[in-house]
Amino acid sequence: MPNNDFEPQIIAFCCRYCAYAAADLAGSMRLSYPGNIKIVQLPCTGRVDVLHMLKALESGVDGVFVAG
Amino acid sequence: MSEEQKGSVLVAGGGIAGIQAALDLANSGFYVYLVERQSAIGGTMAQLDKTFPTNDCSMCIISPKLVECGRHLNIELMTLTEIDKISGASGNFEVALKEFPRHVNLEKCTACGECQKVCPMDIKNTFDAGLAQRQAAYKLYPQGMPSGYAIEKKGTAPCKATCPAHVSVQGFIALANKGRYREALELFKQEHPFPGVCGRVCHHPCEGACNRKDVDQPLSIQYLHRFLADHDFSSGKPFMPEQKSLRDEKVAIVGSGPAGLTCAYFLAKEGYQVTVFEKQAILGGMLTLGIPAYRLPRHVVEAEIQIIRNMGVTFRTGVEIGKDFTVGQLRKQDFAAFFIGIGAQACKSLGIEGEDLEGVYPGVDFLLKVNTGHKVKLGDRVAVIGGGNVAMDSVRTALRLGSAEPFIIYRRSMEEMPAAKEEIAECLDEQIRIMTLTHPVRILAENGKVRAIECIKMVLGEPDESGRRRPEPLPGSEFIIEVDAVIPAIGQESDWACLTDECACTLSDWGTMKVDSATLQSEDPDIFAGGDAITGPATVVEAIEAGKQAAISIHRFIQGEDLQQGRSREFTNVVLDPETRGKSIPRQKMPHLAARRRMKNFNEVQLGLDEIRVRLEAERCLQCGICSECYQCVKACLPGAVEHETLTKQKSIRVGAVILAPGFVPFDPGAYPTYSYAGHPNVVTSLEFERILSASGPFKGHMVRPSDQREPKRIAWVQCVGSRDINACDHSYCSGVCCMYAIKQAVIAKEHSHGELDTTIFFMDMRTYGKDFEKYYDRAREEKQVNFIRSRIHSVDPLPNDQLHIRFGTEDGKIKDEVFDLVVLSVGMSPAEDMKETAQKLGIDLNQHGFAATRNLTPVSSSREGIFVCGAFQGPKDIPQSVMEASAAASAAAEILSDVRGTEVLTRSLPPERNIQGEEPRIGVFVCNCGINIGGIADVPAVRDYARSLPHVVHVEDNLFTCSQDSQDHIKAVIEEKQINRVVVASCSPRTHESIFQDTIREAGLNPYLFEMANIRDQNTWVHMNNPDLATAKARDLVRMAVAKVAWNEPLFRVPIGVIRAALVVGGGVAGMEAALSLAEQGCKVHLVEQNDELGGNARLLRNTWQGEDIQAYLADIITILMNHPNIEVILSAKIQRTAGIPGNFSTTIQQKDVAQPFTIEHGATILTTGGREYQPEEYLYGKHAGVMTHLDLDTALLRGKVDLKKMKAVAFIQCVGSRTPERPYCSRICCTHSLKSAIRMKVENPSMKVFIIYRDIRSYGFREDLYQEARQRGVLFIRYDMDLLPEVDLDPDGRLQLTVLDHVMGVPVSLHPDVVVLASAVLPNENAGLFEMFKVPVNPEGFLVEAHAKLRPVDFASEGIFMAGLAHYPKPVEETIAQAKAAASRAMTLLARDTIMVGGVVAVMQHSASCAGCLVCLRSCPFGAPRIGKEGIVVIESVKCQGCGICAAECPAKVITLQNFTDDQLISKVCSLMEA
Secondary structure, eight states: OOOTTOOOOEEEEEETTTHHHHHHHHHHTTOOOOTTEEEEEESOGGGOOHHHHHHHHHTTOOEEEEEO | OOOOOOSEEEEEOOSHHHHHHHHHHHTTTOEEEEEOSSSSBOTGGGGOSEETTTTEEHHHHHHHHHHHHHHOTTEEEETTEEEEEEEEETTEEEEEEEEOOOSBOTTTOOOOOHHHHHOOOOEEOTTTTTSSEEOSEEOSSTTOBSOSOEEOBOSBOHHHHHSTTOOOHHHHHHHHHTTOHHHHHHHHHHHOSOHHHHHHHOOOHHHHHOGGGGTSSOOOHHHHHHHHHHHHHHTSSOOOOOOOOOOSOEEEEEOOSHHHHHHHHHHHHHTOEEEEEESSSSSSTHHHHTSOTTTSOHHHHHHHHHHHHHTTOEEEETOOBTTTBOHHHHHHTTEEEEEEOOOOOEEOOOOSBTTTSBTBOOHHHHHHHHHTTOOOOOOSEEEEEOSSHHHHHHHHHHHHTTOSEEEEEOSSOGGGOOSOHHHHHHHHHTTOEEEOSEEEEEEEEETTEEEEEEEEEEEEEEEOTTSSEEEEEOTTOOEEEEOSEEEEOSOEEOOOTTOOTTOOOOBOTTSOBOBOTTTOBBSSTTEEEOTHHHHSSOOHHHHHHHHHHHHHHHHHHHHTOOSSTTOOOOOOBOOOOGGGOOOOOOOOOOOBOOHHHHTTSOOOSBOOOOHHHHHHHHHTOOOTTBSOOOOHHHHHOTTOOBOTTOOOEEEEEEESEEEEOOOOEEOOGGGOGGGTTTTOTTEEEHHHHHHHHSTTSTTTTOOOOTTTOOOOSEEEEEEEETSSBSSSSSBOSOOSSHHHHHHHHHHHHHHHOSSOOEEEEEESSOOOOSTTHHHHHHHHHHTSOOEEEEEEEEEEEEOGGGOEEEEEEETTSOEEEEEESEEEEEEOEEOOTTHHHHHHHHTOOBOTTSSBOOBTTBTTBOSSTTEEEOGGGTSSOOHHHHHHHHHHHHHHHHHHTGGGTTSSOOOOOOOOOOOOTTOOOOEEEEEEOTTTTTTTTSOHHHHHHHHHTSTTEEEEEEESOTTSHHHHHHHHHHHHHTTOOEEEEEESOHHHHHHHHHHHHHHTTOOTTSEEEEEOIIIIITTOTTOHHHHHHHHHHHHHHHHHHHTTOOOOOEEEEEOOOEEEEEOOSHHHHHHHHHHHHTTOEEEEEOSSSSSOGGGGGOOBOTTOOBHHHHHHHHHHHHHHOTTEEEEOSEEEEEEEEETTEEEEEEEETTOSSOEEEEESEEEEOOOEEEOOOOSTTTTTSTTEEEHHHHHHHHHTTOOOGGGOOEEEEEEEESSSSSSSOSOOSSHHHHHHHHHHHHHHHOTTSEEEEEESSOOOOGGGHHHHHHHHHTTOEEEEOBTTBOOEEEEOTTSOEEEEEEOTTTOSEEEEOOSEEEEEEOEEEOOOHHHHHHTTOOBOTTSOBOOSBTTTBTTBOSSTTEEEOGGGTSOOOHHHHHHHHHHHHHHHHHHHTOSEEEEESSOEEESOGGGOOOOOHHHHHOTTOOEEEOGGGOEEEOTTTOOSOOHHHHHOTTOOEEETTSOHHHHHHHHHGGGGO
16 A cells, blocks of 8 residues: 555664674764664674564564675 | 883884784784874775775775774874884883874763864865865864864964964954854953954054965954954844852952953953942043044943943942052952052153143143043144154044144154054044154243244164164254144053052052062052053053953962962964965955044044955964864863863883884875876875765765866876886885776776766886786776776876866877876875984984885894884885785884783783673663763653663663763662663764773673663764654664663673694795794794705795895805794604694694604694795797796806806896786786896896896886886886787797897887897796695685785684785795785784683574584585584584674574574564564
8 A cells, every 4th residue: 555654664784894884984974864774783794694584574674674 | 221121012103004013912912002193093094995906995994903903902092193212222112202282182082073063163184185174173084093083283373372362363263254253252252351442452463473474464353353342242132251150259450441341351250249440430441541432432442341340340430549448448348359450641751841831731641631521722733742552542633623733753763653553554544744753852832832842853773672773863953843732642651649558569660560470469469460550551452461360360369279370371383384375365454434534523433344354354364273272162072071271292101112104195296287286176196086986085985076076977097196207206116006006996986987987097017916906907907998008198288177188108109198087196105204304213214215224134124123114114015015014013023022022911800790690681771962962862861761661671871971981980880789780871883882881891790791782873863963853763763672682682701712822834935934933033832844855945046135135145044043943843844634723722733754653733823834836838938948947947047157147148038927817817026026136137247238128017016116227227128018919939040049029119020039038937826735725725716825804914814823924825025925924923923922812702602503414504604614513413613713703603504503692582682673662
């Protein structure tokens, strides 16, 4: 059902060395991005298991984003 | 000197080389002082966008090293610090350091950036290579370490230093320039209560000192603050200073002139009850009595006095102290102190005849009468005597009162008149005559009234004590002028009737009161005095300063404090850098009321600048001090970290060794007019282009050209700018890195481009000699279509549309041209300008190029024992080479300090950990406001209260700064009090702060892993600044997720494992021997295994290093040392049979030839130096004709005397034989140098011999370029060939060698008949497949060992405890081999120097071993070789090898592996809690 108010909730799995650091940098530079993204820090994106993504989706999260 | 050795090392230079050296040393038992000139470490690498050849983000890879350095217990970062002097000797140096002030206390700074936001100074951002601006309050770059701000201040601007009241002039101008008028006024009024008054009548010494005077004219500082004051009055709500709460003490002030009023103002600010007694009916002293209203309108004085009245000061006019009241009486009324500011209003007499006649009005009396409303009838002709402001005021007042012809008589010349220049000019405007060099002799009378004045002409003689030429009367030049009145205005003195007997103060011979010059306290302790009464007639602003100083003294006197302490203020004067001068901008002129409209009235003459002119004028400020001392940052900084008054500190430390890594500076191409760099925004240096590409750069990573910020369609790179050039600069050397970075920039630029981007590199020789560089070059050319044009640049000229026209000459001598949108100059590396001076201070030699002088066989040793060098300071080089040398330098330092390792390191002592087993989670949540960084946007109390509702949360609170020391102490107390067993901090980033909080909870007895952070600043309030509701909601989510995870956190324990302090070195060539020797010298047992029956490897075949050192002599020495070293066991003719174990505890079995039984050694680390060999060519008749030989053949033949150079007529070298081919797409790095060196030797020994070098690109990188130059000078002929047309070697019909090659200039084939053809054949790695497999180390397609990281871990393997060096890694010359070997030793010592290593923590573990199917997925996926199949076919994970990446846990199909602290339960709980709002 199309709904213009739809705001997805997105989990981002980020490698602590690169993507997570980049997200911090975005803050230092006072850039702005949508608030829908909640970042989960991982030691390496290699830690991301299909299980984590599926569980996230099952719990109602609308999207999963892996960056590293 | 037999002084004790020190277990600490100073590393100078915080670039990547310094960082690596510091980390290696700190990790192997030494205390390190890391000294850096800038405010943060990181050096040039931090400025780069990407690094070649892996295209890694430079910041991403250096950042963890920055953090490690910043947090290391045994590295002391000393930023903004320089070495002044090094005395003492190796083992015990005394280093004198100079620490420049940061002006921000790092202990308090939270890096929130509020100071930067309010700073009005826009200055060049040097980190962005000048392409952007930053503030004076700055952080060098966001990831900079130490993670804190700094304030860049050059000293105090001369305007402030010169102003008697020391008003922050540059500061109020900067604020005014931003339209922040109120703040500007407020700043002014911190030091000076009369911006409006002084804006009109100040003698503005500030303008006299203004550096702008050397560019055009000084700034109109006075007019600017006048504007501020007028703007404030007209606002209707004038600024009121903040006052402290009212005190009981009363102070009496005698005299309401500027000194008295100022004293009242500052005392009232302090909260005192102040009464001002004024003898006259009106307030203001000379401001109202002396200065005419056309100069200083009464409403201005009144408005500024009204502020003081509003502050609660009582004014009593018409009360004369000494007559109506005495000081003694006031003392009885509880006045605790007195300020005497009675001025100097009694006129000095001329001392000539007729002075008391009617019609003679002393200047101040006259002005006082007029200004108090009395009528004075002067007549038309009025002679005013004097050249000061009182004289000017008198003569202009006379004009305004109706005198037709008032004039000035002054005894010196116009230049020497003490009156303000403006006022003299206004006088002349008003047609007032000024008679100079004229002196009155007497006043003539008629009927007891003035009739005339007799004067004498003066001439100027010798200078007197005031420096002015003394006027002397010209005898016989007397003349008489008819006048109606005479106004003598030659000075004033004070009337001291106020000092009655109960005052113990005394007067000087000049009639001024004697006071202490600093405190203004008189001989009677409760009486203070200032202004003209002390100085004699002086200026308003000096009186104001005196009033202010007296107020400080009176406050201290009443409070019983020391009056003298800290009174002298010293200012470091700024010397203006000629570069910052800028172009000439005319000074804004003050608009005047036209002379005809002002001459007959008292209307204000100067009309004031309007806002537009104020901005234009403020813009002219040269910002001399950089920081303007506007103190906005002080107000903005909630933790109170800003400290403006800190001064440069001298420090002295003692260290055992010094490592110098000060790096380089990019060559400044401004000197090359042909490149148009200085005049065109679209000609940029390569460093500027790095910033253009960088996501954190001036254009946020959008690749645009500076002129119009549009994306370029064609970009050109010009190589060798400031390198290989002795015409425009004296940089004859090759900078070694520019070819590769240009290719990288071209490739990355194409990736950034939204459309088709055409990239062209104009080069002379393509020098891609490093590991994987040639492949990168090939890919750029073939896949990415980067154009490469072998050429010489003629000129780069601007075209319309901001385009650039490049004219260039190609190899075949043609001149061509092309047009580009952007031109990047690939600038070389220069030694820093002050390097010569620095080297002298440090006592080390430089080479002829200005870099540190080193020898090939001791590549990291300076000329002074105990001082080592590395990085680009040693010579131009890339990052991996710098890193390698840094480790080598660390090793060299550790070798001499081996006995004192571990003597100065710090360790933490901690309480025992609390056992929380079986406890329900009891979570404490601490939400940080971060000043206003979080709290100013998100609703922190709401987040805090929300956290209380979450499961297991037993304590919540919010802190202003959770990271401050008091908050941390508080957290520890709360943990104990509430028996909290898990902690969540919601604040900034775990990358910077997690370990701080982990340490805190550990100190409270909690396991550090019972901790979680919610990043609600960097990833929340900073990115959602404009949406507070969203930020609050997201903070709630993030806190909930952190709480959900921490509930599952378990204590993790790290256990110590012993380390065997012994190393196995495999390979006995130069690399193996040097590594073994370095380790042995550092106290480590070494087993050096060599498969041959002698040590030396390839070096046995070499004659000299390129610098000419004798390799055979070196070999003989080192072999003798090794064979006799107590720590070294040399095992010859031996092979490795098997190896096993974990880092720190390896066990390797060795089989020696002719020995029956293999034997096993135990060692903590392994270094593989298995070497390489020369390629045996199949081409060019090699092996078929005795005259065709390889380099090593030739060297051997020469060594054994089998070749007689004297008899040979011609020799040809063919380069790249077997290198840079499709089969071996790499450059062998050493062959060009080798050929050049051999060719030179041939020319030296037999100058008539023809020597040809047939080459593709001459790769004499670095200082080896000197060899290339020498070879050409000696007549060696160079002929270039391409891969598609190889030279041919045949036998001619006479059986002679015939070499045919196409001449690259003429385009015709050339036939040569050399006696010998030398093939510069490739370097191959030795084949050791079995050995490498045994050690589980990877090789690349060419068979070279693969390092853990091409840039930053060049001698490490991904697996812990095993290292490499020498030709097995990549072809390299002897000096680089030695450096790399020492580097491998250094890296090994970071492990071997420890007694134990801690194992565990965030590592993968087997949780259900029984379910392991032994499928090997984990073994194959682990990059570090941590899992192995143990007994019973079940996987065992070696914790010591595990790096905690978690790949195995994700990959394991049976889910028997988990990663601690990132378990499925923890992650799923965290992720799923997002939707549980």
